[in-house]
Amino acid sequence: MPAQHDPYWSVRRTAVLLTTVVAVAFAGCGRARDDSTDDARVATIEELNAAVEAWFMLKGEWPHEVEELCRIPALRDRTLPAPPPGKIWIIEPETRKIVAIEKGSGNGF
Numbered sequence: 001m002p003a004q005h006d007p008y009w010s011v012r013r014t015a016v017l018l019t020t021v022v023a024v025a026f027a028g029c030g031r032a033r034d035d036s037t038d039d040a041r042v043a044t045i046e047e048l049n050a051a052v053e054a055w056f057m058l059k060g061e062w063p064h065e066v067e068e069l070c071r072i073p074a075l076r077d078r079t080l081p082a083p084p085p086g087k088i089w090i091i092e093p094e095t096r097k098i099v100a101i102e103k104g105s106g107n108g109f
Contacts, residue, residue: 043070043078048098051075052091066091066098 043051051069056062066089069075083089087100 041077041079042081043075045081045098047075047078048080052096052098056096062096063091 048066048069051072051074052063054072055069063069066080070078070080080089083100086103088103089098090101091097092099
């Protein structure tokens with residue numbers, strides 16, 4: 001019987017996808033780190049975006065603030081990157097991606 005007709009095909013495919021996303025997030029996106037430098041302690045935007053997805057898959061809800069992402073084991077010893085001058089990091093509600101927005105521009109932040 002072909003795999004696409006197997007009733008458990010969708011479940012297995014979803015499990016593999018979930019495992020991959022969580023592994024990438026918890027592995028720090030596979031990036032080798034040299035903890036002897038301060039730059040190694042700063043999380044990348046890609047790592048933070050992967051952590052947003054992992055957070056949702058593990059907790060069933062989206063994180064409310066970017067700072068919460070540093071509680072994920074792979075990012076626990078990391079710090080957030082400094083936002084561009086005059087901006088702050090947020091999790092954009094529509095795309096669920098980390099973006100920098102103007103601080104105090106009437107957007108509630």
